[in-house]
Amino acid sequence: MFFSDSLNVNEQGHLTIGGCDTVVLAHKYGTPLYVMDETGIRNALREYKNSIEQNYESGGMVAYASKACSFKEIYRIVMQEGCAIDVVSGGELYTAMQVGFPAERIYFHGNNKTEDELKMAIKYGVGRIIVDNFNELYKLADITSKIGKKSNIYLRITPGIEAHTHEFIKTGQIDSKFGFTLENGDALKAIKTAVKLNSITLKGLHCHIGSQIFDEEPFVFAAQTMMDLIAQVRDTTGVTLTELNLGGGFGIRYTKDDKPISFGGNMHKVLKTLEERSVYHNLPKPFIIIEPGRSVVGPAGITLYTVGAVKDIPGVRTYVSIDGGMTDNPRYALYKAPYSVLIANKANQPADCKMTIAGRCCESGDLIQEDAMLQSCNSGDIMAVLATGAYNYSMSSNYNRITRPAVVMVNNGESRIVVKAESYEDIVRNDI
Numbered sequence: 001m002f003f004s005d006s007l008n009v010n011e012q013g014h015l016t017i018g019g020c021d022t023v024v025l026a027h028k029y030g031t032p033l034y035v036m037d038e039t040g041i042r043n044a045l046r047e048y049k050n051s052i053e054q055n056y057e058s059g060g061m062v063a064y065a066s067k068a069c070s071f072k073e074i075y076r077i078v079m080q081e082g083c084a085i086d087v088v089s090g091g092e093l094y095t096a097m098q099v100g101f102p103a104e105r106i107y108f109h110g111n112n113k114t115e116d117e118l119k120m121a122i123k124y125g126v127g128r129i130i131v132d133n134f135n136e137l138y139k140l141a142d143i144t145s146k147i148g149k150k151s152n153i154y155l156r157i158t159p160g161i162e163a164h165t166h167e168f169i170k171t172g173q174i175d176s177k178f179g180f181t182l183e184n185g186d187a188l189k190a191i192k193t194a195v196k197l198n199s200i201t202l203k204g205l206h207c208h209i210g211s212q213i214f215d216e217e218p219f220v221f222a223a224q225t226m227m228d229l230i231a232q233v234r235d236t237t238g239v240t241l242t243e244l245n246l247g248g249g250f251g252i253r254y255t256k257d258d259k260p261i262s263f264g265g266n267m268h269k270v271l272k273t274l275e276e277r278s279v280y281h282n283l284p285k286p287f288i289i290i291e292p293g294r295s296v297v298g299p300a301g302i303t304l305y306t307v308g309a310v311k312d313i314p315g316v317r318t319y320v321s322i323d324g325g326m327t328d329n330p331r332y333a334l335y336k337a338p339y340s341v342l343i344a345n346k347a348n349q350p351a352d353c354k355m356t357i358a359g360r361c362c363e364s365g366d367l368i369q370e371d372a373m374l375q376s377c378n379s380g381d382i383m384a385v386l387a388t389g390a391y392n393y394s395m396s397s398n399y400n401r402i403t404r405p406a407v408v409m410v411n412n413g414e415s416r417i418v419v420k421a422e423s424y425e426d427i428v429r430n431d432i
């Protein structure tokens with residue numbers, strides 16, 4: 001019923017996560033509250049890891065895309081699972097280094113890394129810097145030659161495959177701020193340039209075709225396209241690239257209409273394609289990296305709120321106001337993202353009321369969901385928004401000087417704070 005193994009309903013009719021009663025959590029820690037199930041996160045990482053280990057003899061690495069949710073404890077969990085991470089900023093890199101994340105297992109992305117960030121990455125010795133454009137390629141080569149420390153890089157390729165949810169398009173000229181375009185020859189030009197630069201070592205290629213994808217075909221097509229490019233590189237430069245990073249993008253279930261593909265099953269097809277293409281081109285099978293973000297943390301997280309005002313406008317709609325909103329979850333305001341919502345203390349009651357869930361910002365667009373079906377509710381009830389583990393905490397803000405909620409990690413009936421709630425003191429910390 002609830003789309004995630006982390007969730008259940010107990011005898012009192014309360015929603016549970018990771019074996020903890022959400023109503024108890026809401027009272028113990030206060031609301032709004034992000035809650036994440038550690039077992040759910042670890043299981044998702046293991047499923048990806050096993051799918052590579054069991055199906056692909058050339059090996060690979062699962063690099064959790066930490067933009068989906070970044071704080072120290074997440075990096076500790078990923079580290080303990082023997083996985084790698086993808087970071088996209090000095091801030092994410094710094095957070096990971098604070099818990100002693102092995103630098104060689106870090107993949108550093110971003111379409112406009114600053115000079116300071118590049119220097120920081122080199123100083124820490126991150127495993128791979130994914131170079132996004134010519135400007136960065138020359139900037140990095142310049143920095144590494146001055147420092148006298150070689151850097152291992154991938155080039156981000158825009159392969160002309162754009163995938164979103166249920167659709168994907170094979171476009172030649174993709175309109176994207178990211179990467180070197182394949183179709184117009186930029187990709188090959190960048191590769192030829194990179195292999196000649198002395199202060200960097202081109203180890204492989206990267207692509208990422210989109211996010212919240214429910215189709216296996218675009219992943220398979222991307223794998224095939226990238227293998228064909230690796231063959232072209234070998235044929236034109238004599239260099240055989242042996243690492244391939246295929247990015248993330250695996251979709252998750254936000255509502256009952258979403259039908260995610262099996263991660264293991266999808267990986268099986270992708271890996272088979274890599275094997276087939278390597279035989280066809282007479283290339284070694286590359287070491288493979290995947291970068292799932294949303295699918296690792298999304299289903300493992302929920303957000304709890306306390307219901308405040310309920311306002312019925314007859315013939316129009318009923319607004320339910322909660323004690324959070326677009327500051328802790330901007331995804332509806334930004335993308336009209338669908339979510340499943342329920343009243344956590346009435347989880348076994350019928351969801352027969354149509355309500356619009358409004359946040360507390362001075363902003364009409366501050367909504368979490370419009371016309372959602374949920375249990376009848378009153379002020380003081382606890383509301384749960386499901387599958388908020390990805391791109392909620394990490395995209396939160398202090399708009400209206402609202403403090404960010406705490407993050408609580410639950411595991412087999414135990415709970416602990418992993419990120420403290422912000423205080424008003426935190427809000428003014430940098431004000432002069």
Ligand code: LLP
Pocket residue numbers: 065068086109208210211212247248249250291292293294295331390391
């Ligand atoms: N690798 C790269 C290079 C990426 O750009 C991304 C996501 C990922 C991996 C992870 O993709 P995932 O497995 O999470 O789909 N804020 C948006 C999502 C933006 C995704 C950006 N890149 C949202 O809330 O839906």
